[in-house]
Amino acid sequence: MILEHAGNAEARTLAGWRKLGGYASVEKALKGMTPEQVGEEVKKAGLRGRGGAGFPAGLKWSFLDRKSDKPRYLVCNADESEPGTFKDRYLMEHLPHLLVEGMIVSSFALGAKTSYIYIRGEYMYLLRLLEKAIGEAYAAGYLGNDILGSGYSLDLHVHPGGGAYICGEETALLESLEGKRGNPRIKPPFPASQGLYGCPTVVNNVETIATVPHVLRMGGEAYAAIGVGKSTGTKLISASGHIKRPGVYEIELGKVSCEEFLLSDAFCGGPKNGRPIKAVIPGGSSVPVLPLALFLKTAKGEARMMSYESLADGGFVSGTSLGSGGFFAMDESACMVRNLWNLTRFYHHESCGQCSPCREGTGWMEKVLHRLEAGQGRLSDIDLLVDIAKKIEGNTICPLGDAAAWPVASHIRHFRHEFEYHVKYPEKVKDPRHGEREPVAMPK
Amino acid sequence: MPELRFSPAALAEVKRLLAHYPADRKKSALLPVLHLAQNELGPHLSVPLMDYVAGLLEITPIEVYEVASFYTMFNTRPVGRFKLEPCRTGPCALNGAEDLIAYLEKKLGIRDGETTADGLFTLKSTECLGSCGSAPVMQIGEDYHENLTFAEVDRLLENLKQRAGR
Amino acid sequence: MPKVTIDGQTTEVAPGTTILAAARQIGGALVPPAMCYYSKLKGSGGKCRTCLVKVAAQSAANPNPMPKLVASCSTPVADGMVVANLTSPEVLETRKAIVEFLLINHPLDCPVCDQAGECDLQNLSYAHGLQRTRYEFERRTFEKIDIGDRIQLHMTRCIMCFRCVYTADQVAKHRVHGVLGRGDAAEIGTYIQNALDSDFIGNVIDVCPVGALTDKTARFASRVWFLKPMDAHRACTKCSGKVALWVKGNEVIRVTGRRGAYGEVEEFICNECRFDRKELGDWVVEGPRRIESTSVISANHYTDLKQLHIVTQKHLEARRLAGAGPEGSRPRGPHEGGQADPAALISG
Numbered sequence: 001m002i003l004e005h006a007g008n009a010e011a012r013t014l015a016g017w018r019k020l021g022g023y024a025s026v027e028k029a030l031k032g033m034t035p036e037q038v039g040e041e042v043k044k045a046g047l048r049g050r051g052g053a054g055f056p057a058g059l060k061w062s063f064l065d066r067k068s069d070k071p072r073y074l075v076c077n078a079d080e081s082e083p084g085t086f087k088d089r090y091l092m093e094h095l096p097h098l099l100v101e102g103m104i105v106s107s108f109a110l111g112a113k114t115s116y117i118y119i120r121g122e123y124m125y126l127l128r129l130l131e132k133a134i135g136e137a138y139a140a141g142y143l144g145n146d147i148l149g150s151g152y153s154l155d156l157h158v159h160p161g162g163g164a165y166i167c168g169e170e171t172a173l174l175e176s177l178e179g180k181r182g183n184p185r186i187k188p189p190f191p192a193s194q195g196l197y198g199c200p201t202v203v204n205n206v207e208t209i210a211t212v213p214h215v216l217r218m219g220g221e222a223y224a225a226i227g228v229g230k231s232t233g234t235k236l237i238s239a240s241g242h243i244k245r246p247g248v249y250e251i252e253l254g255k256v257s258c259e260e261f262l263l264s265d266a267f268c269g270g271p272k273n274g275r276p277i278k279a280v281i282p283g284g285s286s287v288p289v290l291p292l293a294l295f296l297k298t299a300k301g302e303a304r305m306m307s308y309e310s311l312a313d314g315g316f317v318s319g320t321s322l323g324s325g326g327f328f329a330m331d332e333s334a335c336m337v338r339n340l341w342n343l344t345r346f347y348h349h350e351s352c353g354q355c356s357p358c359r360e361g362t363g364w365m366e367k368v369l370h371r372l373e374a375g376q377g378r379l380s381d382i383d384l385l386v387d388i389a390k391k392i393e394g395n396t397i398c399p400l401g402d403a404a405a406w407p408v409a410s411h412i413r414h415f416r417h418e419f420e421y422h423v424k425y426p427e428k429v430k431d432p433r434h435g436e437r438e439p440v441a442m443p444k
Numbered sequence: 445m446p447e448l449r450f451s452p453a454a455l456a457e458v459k460r461l462l463a464h465y466p467a468d469r470k471k472s473a474l475l476p477v478l479h480l481a482q483n484e485l486g487p488h489l490s491v492p493l494m495d496y497v498a499g500l501l502e503i504t505p506i507e508v509y510e511v512a513s514f515y516t517m518f519n520t521r522p523v524g525r526f527k528l529e530p531c532r533t534g535p536c537a538l539n540g541a542e543d544l545i546a547y548l549e550k551k552l553g554i555r556d557g558e559t560t561a562d563g564l565f566t567l568k569s570t571e572c573l574g575s576c577g578s579a580p581v582m583q584i585g586e587d588y589h590e591n592l593t594f595a596e597v598d599r600l601l602e603n604l605k606q607r608a609g610r
Numbered sequence: 611m612p613k614v615t616i617d618g619q620t621t622e623v624a625p626g627t628t629i630l631a632a633a634r635q636i637g638g639a640l641v642p643p644a645m646c647y648y649s650k651l652k653g654s655g656g657k658c659r660t661c662l663v664k665v666a667a668q669s670a671a672n673p674n675p676m677p678k679l680v681a682s683c684s685t686p687v688a689d690g691m692v693v694a695n696l697t698s699p700e701v702l703e704t705r706k707a708i709v710e711f712l713l714i715n716h717p718l719d720c721p722v723c724d725q726a727g728e729c730d731l732q733n734l735s736y737a738h739g740l741q742r743t744r745y746e747f748e749r750r751t752f753e754k755i756d757i758g759d760r761i762q763l764h765m766t767r768c769i770m771c772f773r774c775v776y777t778a779d780q781v782a783k784h785r786v787h788g789v790l791g792r793g794d795a796a797e798i799g800t801y802i803q804n805a806l807d808s809d810f811i812g813n814v815i816d817v818c819p820v821g822a823l824t825d826k827t828a829r830f831a832s833r834v835w836f837l838k839p840m841d842a843h844r845a846c847t848k849c850s851g852k853v854a855l856w857v858k859g860n861e862v863i864r865v866t867g868r869r870g871a872y873g874e875v876e877e878f879i880c881n882e883c884r885f886d887r888k889e890l891g892d893w894v895v896e897g898p899r900r901i902e903s904t905s906v907i908s909a910n911h912y913t914d915l916k917q918l919h920i921v922t923q924k925h926l927e928a929r930r931l932a933g934a935g936p937e938g939s940r941p942r943g944p945h946e947g948g949q950a951d952p953a954a955l956i957s958g
Contacts, residue, residue, distance in 0.1 A: 083534040083572040116464075121479065121517045122573055124586045157464040162475050162515025164792070165571065179474035179501075181514040181789065186656030186684045197469060238577060240535040246577035285534050285572075328535045328576065342537050346571050352514075353770060353789075353796035355657050360711040363794045367747045384744060391707035394678040395659055432542070491802055509801035510788040 001214055001226075001234050002207070003250045006094035012129075014136035017097035025213035026142055029105045030150035038109035042212060044220025046232035051077055051168070051205030052284060052324040053399075054308050063192035064110055065200040073201040074112040076103060076209050077173055078119040078126075081165040082284035083346060084326030087236035088206040090248040092119075092126045095210070096133035100156065102209035104142060105216060107154050110202055114155045117206075118173050121161045130158050165350035169398045170203035171195075172352065183354045184398035207236055228254025231307035231322075237261070241328035242277065244269035254307035258282075259296050261306050262329060275331040278442070279415070282311055283323020285343050286403035288410030289336075290320050291442070316410065332439040336415040337422050338432055340407060341369040347404035358401040361392040365408055372419060375426030382419045386412055417443050448496050454484050458500060470501045474511055477501065478518055487527070488519040516570065524559040524566035526604050529583040530592075532569040535576035540592075544580040545569050547594055551601070564608055565601075612689035616640055616663075617697045629682035629693055630661055634872065641872075642695050643705075643734055645712070645819050646771035647683035648874060654776050655683035658769065659708050660734060664701050667692035679704055705738045714745040715794065716820075717766050725821030727834040730873055731769060752797060757787060758805035760826050760885050761815060765797050768822035774798060774814035781878050784808035798822070809848055812884040816867045816875050827885050828856075828864030837863055839901065842893035848880035854899055855890075862888045868899070 010016030017023065029038050043058030064072060076099070080088040092099055099117070107115045119127050134156050137143045145153045164182045166172045171185035174196050195201020211233060215223045224232045231253035239261075240246045249267050256267070262277065263270045271277050280295040281287060297304055299318035304310050306322070313319045330339065348362040365388050371377045372385075385408055393405035412419060418440045422429045428438070450458065458477055465472035474497070481497050482489055494508040512518040519527070528548060532541050545556060548567050552560050559566040575581040578590035582597075589600060611622045614632045617640040623632045631649070633641045642663055647655030655661075661683050665676040670690025679701060682693070695701055713735060720726040752765035770789070775798070778785035787800045800806070806814070815823050837856040844851045856864045865884045867875030887893065 080574050081572055084576050086574045086576050089574050120574070121475070121515070122583060124479070125588075159464070159472075160476055160479055162478065162511070163517035163570075164515050176475065177472060178469065179471035179503075179507075179511065181510055181792070186681065188684075188686070197466065240576035240579065241538050246579075248577070281534075326576070328538070330538060334538060339534065339537075342532070343534055346533050348793065349571055351793040353791070353793045354772075355659055356708055356711045356769070357659055359770065359794050359796070360714050364714060364745065364747075391704065391711075395662060395704055395708070397656060397659075504785065506786055506788045506801065510790060513790040513801070514792045 001250065002091065002098070002210055002236065003094075003248070006090070008094075011095055011097070012133075014097060014133070014140055017095075017101075021217075022097050023101055023140075023142055025216040026101060026104050027148065028216055029108055030148055030152055035109045035111055038105060038216065041215055041220035042109070045211075045215040045223035046220075046230060047208065047211055047215060047223070048230075048232070048308065049205055050207035050211070050235065050324070052082060052286070054322065057204060057208050060192070060204070061110060061202060063190070064202055065193045066111065068193070068200050070199040071114065072110055072112045073196045073199055074103065074107045074110050074115040075170075075173065075177065075196060075201060075203045076115070076117040076206060077168060077170065077203050078117050078123070078206045079161055079165075079168040079173060080123075080206070080324075081120055081168050081350075082286060082324045082326050083343065084240060084281060084284045084328045085238050085324045086240075087238045087248045087325060089123060089126065090238075091206055091210055091236065092123070092130060096126075096130050097137070098210045098213065099130070099206060100133050100137050100142070102212045103156055104137075104147070104154060106202075106204065106209055106212050107156075108152055109212075112202075113153060114157070116177060116196075117156070117158045118167070118177055119158055119160055120167070121163050124160060127158050127160050134158065164352075165346075166352045166398070166400055169400065172398065173203060174201065181352070183352050184400075186397060227252055228305070228307055229309060231309060235306075235322070235325050237267075237306070237325040237327050239268050239327045239329075242272055242275070242331040242334070243329050244272045251306050254305050254310065256306045258304040258306055258311075261327075262295070268327075268329065271329070271331050273331060273333070275333055275439075277329050278332045278334065278439075279330045279336065280327070281320075281329075281407075282306075282325075282327045283321045284326030285328075285346065286399075286406055287321040287323040288316050288319070288406050289414060290318075290410075291414045294318055294414070295320075316406065317413075320410070333433070333436040335373075335429075335432065335435045335440075336411055336418045337369070337373045337429075340411040341366065341373045343407050344369050344404065347400065351400060351404070355397045355401070357392045358396045358404065361388050361401070362404050364388055365404070372422050373429070373432075375422055375429040377419075377423055379420065379423050381423075382412060382416065417441075448485060448490075448492050450480075450484060450500075454480055462501075471503050471507065473501060474503070474508065475515070478508070478512060482518060486519065487525065488522045522559075523568075524563050525608055526564060526584055527566045527568060529568055529570040529573075531571070531573040531575065531579070531581050531583075533572040536572070536579040536581060539579035541569075541580045544582070544592060544594075544597070547597060551597070562610070564605065564610065612687050612691070614687040614689075614691045614693065616693045617695050623687060626686055629663060629665075629680070629685050629687055629691075630655075632687050633682065633693075633695065640695050642682045643730075643737070644683055644872065645730055645734065645769060646773065648773050648776070648817055649872075650874060650878075651773055651776040651780060651817070654771075654773055656681045658712070658771060660705060660712075660738075662701060662704055662708070664694040664698040665691060666694050666698075702738070706740060709735050709739040710744070712769050713739065713743065715750040716769070717749060717751070719767070723767065723821040724824045724829060724834070725767075725818075728869075729821060730819035750794060755799070756826070757800055758807050758811075760881075761806055761812065762824050762826050762829065763787075763798065764822050764824065765799070766822075767820045768798055769820055770796060770798075771819055773817040773819070774823055777814050777817050777878075778806070778808075778811060781813050782806075782808040782810040784811075809880050809882075810878055812881045813867065813875070813878045815884075816869065816878075819873070825864055825866075825884070827888070831863045832858055839899035841868065841896040841899050843896065844883065844887065844893050846880060846883055849883060850877045850879070851883060852877055853879050853883055853893075855893060855895065857890065860890055862890055862893075 005011040047057045048054045167176045167182040169184045172182040176182045191201040237249045261267045281289045298313045311322045344366045348366040351358045351362045353359045389405040389408040392401045461473045461476045498505045498508045581590045642661040644661045645658035662679040663682045667673040669688035786804045790799045840855045842855045854868045
């Protein structure tokens with residue numbers, strides 16, 4: 001659905017996009033619907049935020065303080081930085097007008113007169129591409145004053161980040177948009193009442209916004225009929241790692257089994273080097289890693305599906321999370337200790353430094369992991385790591401602390417034997433590629 | 445030293461950027477203007493350059509220093525003419541990023557984070573670039589170079605050298 | 611007016627009051643410690659996480675607990691809210707963890723730190739810390755820098771409370787220092803060689819919970835527990851002129867704001883009062899400042915300076931009659947034999 005015209009060069013220009021049915025949702029909403037009706041359709045659609053938290057978008061919109069006499073803002077979160085996630089980049093590159101269209105109808109629904117797309121600075125070439133699309137939309141009367149004679153006016157701007165994962169957190173993003181350091185704000189107050197410039201603000205992910213035109217096109221109820229249960233609609237999955245066919249796939253939520261997604265040639269196509277897959281991180285680096293067996297089947301023995309609920313089955317003990325849909329698989333050559341060290345280095349590097357557990361804890365974990373990885377650790381280091389992670393989790397200003405803690409907890413929970421191996425056989429693990437020669441066996 | 449001033453084109457761009465934000469929120473333009481300053485008068489943000497940006501946006505210099513030192517894309521220290529930024533995170537590391545970085549270190553004769561003696565290249569491995577499906581990947585300036593092989597890296601570096609007239 | 615119950619004690623507070631403020635209203639041991647929050651500085655709080663508490667019931671209307679511990683300094687109360695601080699093992703366990711996080715990169719150079727004896731981190735670790743460290747790596751260090759001729763920044767000790775940044779913005783109204791870098795490499799600094807020199811900037815010393823910002827004009831002059839704090843005032847055109855003088859004999863060693871409840875100064879004072887009025891004659895001395903009996907500053911167990919003065923006079927008279935050495939000569943301590951002079955213990 002979302003990716004229907006991805007790859008079609010025509011979709012990149014306004015004229016081509018219109019030929020493909022683009023901007024119909026703008027006509028429909030601005031000419032024939034009230035903002036409340038648009039919001040109602042999104043609610044009916046059961047559309048959940050596609051950035052990672054999965055919070056219902058319609059509900060989030062309904063929290064917006066509409067009684068305030070201050071201006072209201074919609075900000076699109078295009079700061080895609082969660083390791084393993086590259087679907088927003090793909091979407092913006094191939095379908096820039098879909099995002100612009102989504103911004104117009106969503107801004108209309110929220111009563112925003114000015115909206116922003118906050119895009120990570122590394123995607124500067126996409127910023128230029130989006131600005132071009134926005135320019136075309138102004139010229140065609142889809143943006144600016146009195147859009148299509150509806151009386152509704154909107155300005156849309158793109159704002160670059162400067163290289164900081166933390167700006168994907170919505171309040172850090174707003175700080176950054178205000179020209180400040182990307183320090184997440186202390187909540188409450190929430191953006192819905194005091195967001196950008198202290199005004200009521202909604203922040204939505206690129207994919208969420210790009211879905212809104214489809215919801216309007218088909219109607220909320222029809223959209224909700226796609227997918228299974230509370231996992232309505234489709235989801236973009238970025239697939240990478242040790243698989244044959246990396247790329248961005250659109251799946252109908254709950255209809256594709258994890259086994260099919262991993263092994264079928266319609267999706268990942270199975271392992272790329274002939275070595276069996278050993279572990280999967282299905283929702284971006286922050287979500288718990290699962291050993292292959294638990295990824296394919298829940299602890300109850302049911303086939304696991306690609307949906308919010310099924311991936312979460314078993315909680316964080318035997319389940320994981322769909323997260324941002326940043327899917328990456330590791331075959332048995334991968335060293336889970338090294339993988340965890342790598343990811344922990346990332347969170348340490350990206351911690352803003354505001355609150356003590358994250359500022360001090362992420363660096364501490366990285367140092368302990370580095371020591372373990374190099375074969376210089378002790379068995380007690382493993383429990384030390386679990387303990388530090390536990391003390392970061394839930395105690396920080398923003399979710400980066402949790403995002404740093406979950407991989408540590410899950411790597412050790414499911415692959416403790418590899419950590420112990422590093423302590424027992426320091427000579428063997430001196431070579432970071434020890435797994436390629438001699439995979440560490442899973443305990444029976 | 446030439447006077448630190450934006451070209452008329454860049455000044456027009458600053459004006460365009462400022463129009464994106466409420467009139468009393470000039471500071472909002474800080475990140476885009478710092479990118480502009482680094483591109484036009486860089487490749488690094490010297491103190492006089494940051495002070496110049498502070499003046500343009502009517503904010504204090506410390507507000508610029510605080511921001512520039514927070515974001516990794518801003519070079520607060522001198523860098524080479526070309527900054528090579530291979531991704532080192534998770535999925536890229538599974539698919540050859542470590543080899544790529546080691547190859548670049550060997551080829552350029554520098555360690556990660558250093559600049560070649562001729563001032564041409566700075567090697568700075570970076571965190572996830574959002575290109576995990578086409579690993580290993582390296583950003584140079586605004587360009588992404590994906591699915592890199594050693595041969596491709598050789599060719600890239602040769603091109604950059606030629607562009608610099610070396 | 612909303613009612614809130616903290617560790618079993620119920621109080622009524624104005625709407626919008628935070629849990630911490632409500633706890634302070636009740637007072638006593640149930641008040642959560644705060645390392646970054648400062649009631650007089652807007653925007654402060656929420657960062658250090660030492661004041662995390664458990665909300666066992668969100669309100670009368672919603673008796674469910676909050677899923678995570680919350681920062682009491684920045685979470686408003688709701689009517690019927692039930693909060694657990696000391697009564698929650700989870701809170702105490704977490705607080706211990708926070709202290710550990712704050713200490714892993716702290717130099718623990720208390721023996722040579724001017725803040726020792728009045729340091730919030732020292733007190734916090736004493737009350738909540740572990741007695742050993744699990745951190746085995748090199749600690750983060752920074753070079754000491756002078757930010758002006760009267761304030762020293764020893765970043766290695768900093769716990770990133772951000773109070774000095776808010777003080778520069780809100781009290782001094784002129785900020786040349788700030789937070790640079792990020793993560794555990796973030797530091798307080800001026801970026802370029804720069805002096806903090808606005809009229810009220812000296813207050814950054816008073817708000818600093820640790821020894822990261824110290825008064826150079828009083829540097830290494832004396833351990834704080836050897837000084838007598840006196841309330842004093844003078845006619846000042848810039849501030850209220852109400853200060854605490856820290857004296858040794860007749861010498862004014864340093865001048866600070868009057869630190870009162872929860873370590874906060876009652877009023878911010880100007881640089882002139884703080885740095886340039888170091889003669890006793892500059893001031894009208896009101897009397898000794900009350901020091902909490904638990905403070906190390908009262909470690910020599912005096913409660914009333916006046917009374918002590920009488921003892922001293924008596925003692926000196928006795929010594930004169932006994933034909934002891936001239937007044938002001940150094941008396942012998944107990945370990946040297948002879949009787950200790952209480953005045954010496956206090957004025958050093």
